[in-house]
Amino acid sequence: MEVHRDDDASKLGMWLFIFTELLLFGGLFLVYTVFRAKYPSNFHEGSLELSVSIGALNTIVLLISSMTIAMALTAMQKDKKKLAMQLIAFTLFMATVFLFNKVIEWSTKFEHGLYPGSPLMPHLERGDLMFFSLYFFMTGLHALHILVGMVLLTIVFFKIKSGSIHSKRYVNLENGALYWHLVDLIWIFLFPMMYLIT
Amino acid sequence: MANNTTHTTEYKVLAKVLLVLMFLTFLTISVTSFHLGAFSVTVALLIAGVKGFLVLTYFMHLKYESTLLRILVAMIFVLYAVIILITFIDYAFR
Numbered sequence: 062m063e064v065h066r067d068d069d070a071s072k073l074g075m076w077l078f079i080f081t082e083l084l085l086f087g088g089l090f091l092v093y094t095v096f097r098a099k100y101p102s103n104f105h106e107g108s109l110e111l112s113v114s115i116g117a118l119n120t121i122v123l124l125i126s127s128m129t130i131a132m133a134l135t136a137m138q139k140d141k142k143k144l145a146m147q148l149i150a151f152t153l154f155m156a157t158v159f160l161f162n163k164v165i166e167w168s169t170k171f172e173h174g175l176y177p178g179s180p181l182m183p184h185l186e187r188g189d190l191m192f193f194s195l196y197f198f199m200t201g202l203h204a205l206h207i208l209v210g211m212v213l214l215t216i217v218f219f220k221i222k223s224g225s226i227h228s229k230r231y232v233n234l235e236n237g238a239l240y241w242h243l244v245d246l247i248w249i250f251l252f253p254m255m256y257l258i259t
Numbered sequence: 260m261a262n263n264t265t266h267t268t269e270y271k272v273l274a275k276v277l278l279v280l281m282f283l284t285f286l287t288i289s290v291t292s293f294h295l296g297a298f299s300v301t302v303a304l305l306i307a308g309v310k311g312f313l314v315l316t317y318f319m320h321l322k323y324e325s326t327l328l329r330i331l332v333a334m335i336f337v338l339y340a341v342i343i344l345i346t347f348i349d350y351a352f353r
Contacts, residue, residue, distance in 0.1 A: 072328075076331065113288065258291060
């Protein structure tokens with residue numbers, strides 16, 4: 062007897078969760094936009110402080126990882142178990158590269174005394190304080206999502222290895238991939254807002 | 260049995276989408292490097308919108324999902340647009 066399952070319902074559930082995530086970051090984008098309108102010159106100076114090259118590199122890294130996880134699903138659907146696992150492993154590697162760049166980027170800010178709760182922060186102008194607080198909060202929350210995505214994809218990796226995800230049943234891989242695309246989607250908007258629009 | 264997801268996106272299609280996304284990334288960086296003020300803001304957000312659309316349509320397979328799900332996703336963006344509009348009306352007439 063087959064256990065009852067409804068893949069469409071699990072995917073719909075994942076999408077409902079993604080909606081809450083979109084509105085969470087959407088709210089933060091809105092806060093950013095309002096304060097940007099209020100302190101245009103501080104936000105202009107602030108975004109000039111950020112490294113466009115590291116931001117651009119991380120954009121490329123996330124875009125590639127988004128493609129490889131989508132390919133992992135294709136591979137699973139075609140019953141290419143080994144290829145699917147390799148593609149997930151590569152996605153996890155790209156996620157590590159992203160976080161590594163983030164650490165480099167943040168540590169230069171830390172060296173300048175800019176980090177949440179630093180002695181320097183309260184002495185900044187109100188607009189600068191808003192910019193860097195939002196910068197750390199939004200990229201920090203995004204980096205947290207990268208970590209969660211890595212955990213989810215690792216679980217999926219071992220589920221494929223053990224055979225509980227297979228070519229006839231891959232909704233867990235599909236939902237894990239959806240989460241990873243969400244992380245990419247958020248960065249697509251975060252990158253121009255933080256680094257490009259000066 | 261309700262295992263209805265049967266569409267498989269070919270590797271080639273995914274690779275092409277990545278190429279377009281990369282091109283748009285380079286485009287948005289080069290356009291905003293000219294510092295054209297409000298123009299670069301509009302262009303950057305427009306390009307981000309196109310990139311987001313591509314990710315949702317191809318990587319997240321919305322192209323092949325049920326009409327219900329596609330309408331739900333569209334409504335979230337409509338809802339968000341309404342939230343932005345109301346916030347800025349409030350902000351402008353305070």
